[in-house]
Structure formats: structure tokens, C-alpha cells
Amino acid sequence: MTTAPPPDRGLVLVVEDEQPIADLVRLYLTRDGYGVHVCADGDAGLAAARRLRPVLAVLDIGLPGISGTEICRRLRADDDWTPVVFLTARDDEVDRVVGLELGADDYVTKPFSPRELLARIRAIRRRSLGPPDTGVVHTLGTVTVDTARRSVTAAGRPTVLTSTEFDLLAHLMRRPGRVFTREELLASVWGYAAHAGTRTVDVHVAQIRAKLGDAAGVIRTVRGVGYTADG
The missing domain is CATH 3.40.50.2300 (Response regulator)
Structure with a gap:
């Protein structure tokens, strides 16, 4: 129905x-x-x-x-x-x-x-439906995120991400070098503090890295803290 x-x-x-x-x-x-x-x-x-x-x-x-x-x-x-x-x-x-x-x-x-x-x-x-900075292109190394088209390329290769994966990657790339805790990422990207804990962030980061292939190093783990994006 x-x-x-x-x-x-x-x-x-x-x-x-x-x-x-x-x-x-x-x-x-x-x-x-x-x-x-x-x-x-x-x-x-x-x-x-x-x-x-x-x-x-x-x-x-x-x-x-x-x-x-x-x-x-x-x-x-x-x-x-x-x-x-x-x-x-x-x-x-x-x-x-x-x-x-x-x-x-x-x-x-x-x-x-x-x-x-x-x-x-x-x-x-x-x-x-798109983040507030629609129309901005972020590039780090060989990874480019176009927020208007909601598209990602890695080493010139189109890379398909889920909506959440895209927003997580874009959030990291908006402030290169800034280290985000998992809790900050849950609040900023998901829009809430997940009851299931921070494992959700780790799984999504792993999925993004797998899809970026050789360009996966754009997301760096800061042990004991969280994640950052850098070129």
C-alpha cells in the first residue's frame, strides 16, 4: 500500500x-x-x-x-x-x-x-540533498570531492560512495589537517550521537578507503584520537 x-x-x-x-x-x-x-x-x-x-x-x-x-x-x-x-x-x-x-x-x-x-x-x-557549501570542490592529493555534483574522483577515476560515505569524506576534506574525534564525526556527519558507539565511523572509513584504492592514504588515522584528511 x-x-x-x-x-x-x-x-x-x-x-x-x-x-x-x-x-x-x-x-x-x-x-x-x-x-x-x-x-x-x-x-x-x-x-x-x-x-x-x-x-x-x-x-x-x-x-x-x-x-x-x-x-x-x-x-x-x-x-x-x-x-x-x-x-x-x-x-x-x-x-x-x-x-x-x-x-x-x-x-x-x-x-x-x-x-x-x-x-x-x-x-x-x-x-x-547536499551540504551547505554546495558548489565547492575540495582536492587533496589525487582525491577530488565536488559537493555540487556529489561526485568523487581518485587518481582521475570516478569513485561511487554512499551518501554517508560521501559526507564523511567531504567533512574531513573541508578542513585538511584538522583531527576529528569519532564522537565529533558522529555529531557532525550523522547528526546525532549514535548509541552503538564509534565503531560506525571506523566501518565507514574502512569502506571509503577500500573504494579510494591507491588514494586511500588521504584519510589518516590518528591513534587514540580519530581521523584527519591530508595530502
């Missing part, structure tokens, strides 16, 4: 097999001005993601049919970088890290506050 989106917000796909939770998420998203399409199983969710091209997807991990992580994996394999938030009862760090490594932007563990989920969705949408 779809609630039609207003022109300024867009459609959010919710894939959740527990009807009360799906209804609660739909209620809060609709109140915030989003259109919502709900699916109750993984196969229908994947088909809807490909057909509807939502502005964001909220995916439960444990679903009938294919899992939420498998939906995310297949979307990324199709070069579809729609922002993804995992909604899951699993509180194991391995599950969270696997989800982030697959290209998810965030996750919320059940039981959850619908207001917190909405705040995280708003933060991801703000980032995906």
Missing part, C-alpha cells in the same frame, strides 16, 4: 513484516510529509525498490523471503545507492557491521523510538 508523496519530500520504502511497527513508521513518516510504500516481505521489497526508486528505504533485516541485508546487497550490486536504514531486532555488532559494509547508511535497533528513526532519516536526507 502506498501513501502518495508530496512533491518536496518523496517516497520512502518501508519493508517490515510486523504490521504494528510498519503502521507506526508509516504514521510518523506521513506526518513529516513523506509518501510511504510498505512491503511485508523481502522479495516484494526488492521489487518495489527497483520499480518505485524511493528517496530512502527502511529495511527490516529478518524478513520472510530474502533478508533486508540481501535487498541492500542486490541494490548496491545494481549500482543503486538509494540511502538505506536498517531496522532490526538484532543487537549484535557483527550484524550491524555487516549491514554497514554492504552500503547501509544507518541502522536502528528494536525496540526503538519512532522520533529517533525520523531524526535519522531527516539527517540522511539533508546529507543526500
